[in-house]
Amino acid sequence: MTEHPTNDLNDVVHQRHRLGILTIAAESKRVEFGYLKEALELTGGNLSRHITVLNTAGLLDIEKGYEGRRPRTWVSITDAGKRALAAEMAALRALVARHDS
Amino acid sequence: MTEHPTNDLNDVVHQRHRLGILTIAAESKRVEFGYLKEALELTGGNLSRHITVLNTAGLLDIEKGYEGRRPRTWVSITDAGKRALAAEMAALRALVARHDS
Numbered sequence: 001m002t003e004h005p006t007n008d009l010n011d012v013v014h015q016r017h018r019l020g021i022l023t024i025a026a027e028s029k030r031v032e033f034g035y036l037k038e039a040l041e042l043t044g045g046n047l048s049r050h051i052t053v054l055n056t057a058g059l060l061d062i063e064k065g066y067e068g069r070r071p072r073t074w075v076s077i078t079d080a081g082k083r084a085l086a087a088e089m090a091a092l093r094a095l096v097a098r099h100d101s
Numbered sequence: 102m103t104e105h106p107t108n109d110l111n112d113v114v115h116q117r118h119r120l121g122i123l124t125i126a127a128e129s130k131r132v133e134f135g136y137l138k139e140a141l142e143l144t145g146g147n148l149s150r151h152i153t154v155l156n157t158a159g160l161l162d163i164e165k166g167y168e169g170r171r172p173r174t175w176v177s178i179t180d181a182g183k184r185a186l187a188a189e190m191a192a193l194r195a196l197v198a199r200h201d202s
Contacts, residue, residue, distance in 0.1 A: 004140050006121035014117050020107035023200055039105050089200050092193050099124055099190050 005098060008091040012057050013084045017042060017050045022085045025060060025077040033073040051075055059084055106199060109192040113158050114185045118143060118151045123186045126161060126178040134174040152176055160185055 013019060020040045025031050037047050054060035059081035063074045077085070114120060121141045126132050138148050155161035160182035164175045178186070 004121055004125065006117045006124070007142055009117040009120075011117065014115075016107045016110040016112065016115050019110075019196070020105055023107070023196060024105065026200070041108055085200075089197055092197055095120070095124065096190055096193055096197065099127065099186075 005091050005095040008094075009088065010084065012053060012059070013088045015050070017046070018054055019088065021047075021050055021054060021075070022059065022077060022081060022088075025075055026082060026085055030063065030074040030076040033075070036075070054081070057084075106192050106195040109195075110189065111185065113154060113160070114189045116151070118147070119155055120189065122148075122151055122155060122176070123160065123178060123182060123189075126176055127183060127186055131164065131175040131177040134176070137176070155182070158185075 013022060017040060021036060024036060024039060033044075033047065033051075036042070037044060040047070042050075051060060051062065055062050055075075057080075059078055061076045061078055063076070065072055065074070114123060118141060122137060125137060125140060134145075134148065134152075137143070138145060141148070143151075152161060152163065156163050156176075158181075160179055162177045162179055164177070166173055166175070
C-alpha cells in the first residue's frame with residue numbers, strides 16, 4: 001500500500017499553533033513573543049505552552065532580555081526546527097497535490 | 102496585521118489522522134475501516150476515536166453491514182466534510198505558498 005502523506009506528519013510540528021509559530025519564526029532572525037501572540041491570536045499562556053513544546057523538542061530557541069526597561073522574550077528557529085518545518089511542508093505539498101489530482 | 106494562514110485551520114480537520122481519514126474518504130464513494138487502518142497505520146481503537154470525532158462534527162457518515170458473514174464498517178465523507186476539507190486544503194496551500202515565497 002502506498003504510504004499516505006499524513007503518515008509523514010509530525011504532531012510536534014503539525015499542531016496548527018506550533019505550525020504558525022515555526023513558519024513565522026522561519027521568516028526572520030528572531031520573533032518577539034507579543035508579535036506572535038497577536039499574529040496567531042493566542043493567549044499568552046497558550047503561546048507559552050506551545051513554545052515550551054517546541055523548545056523541548058529542540059526546534060526553537062528562547063531568549064529573554066529587555067527592550068528599554070520592559071522584559072521581552074524572543075524566539076528563534078533552530079537548524080533542527082528548519083529541517084522539521086521543511087519536512088512538514090514537503091508532506092503538506094504532497095497532500096495538497098494528491099487532493100488536487 | 103495580516104491574518105496568518107494557520108488561523109484558518111480547524112483542529113477537527115487539521116489533526117493529522119483525521120486529515121488522513123478525510124482525504125482518503127474524499128477519493129471514493131465509501132471506504133472500509135480495515136483499509137483506513139492500514140493506510141494510516143492506526144490501531145482500530147485510535148481510528149474509531151477519530152472517526153467518532155468526525156462523525157459527531159457531521160463530516161463523516163458511518164455505515165455498518167456485512168461482507169458475506171463478516172461484519173464491516175464503511176465511512177463516507179459528507180457534503181459538510183467536503184467543504185471542511187476544501188477549506189483546510191486552501192489554508193494549507195496558502196501556508197505552503199507563504200513558506201516558499
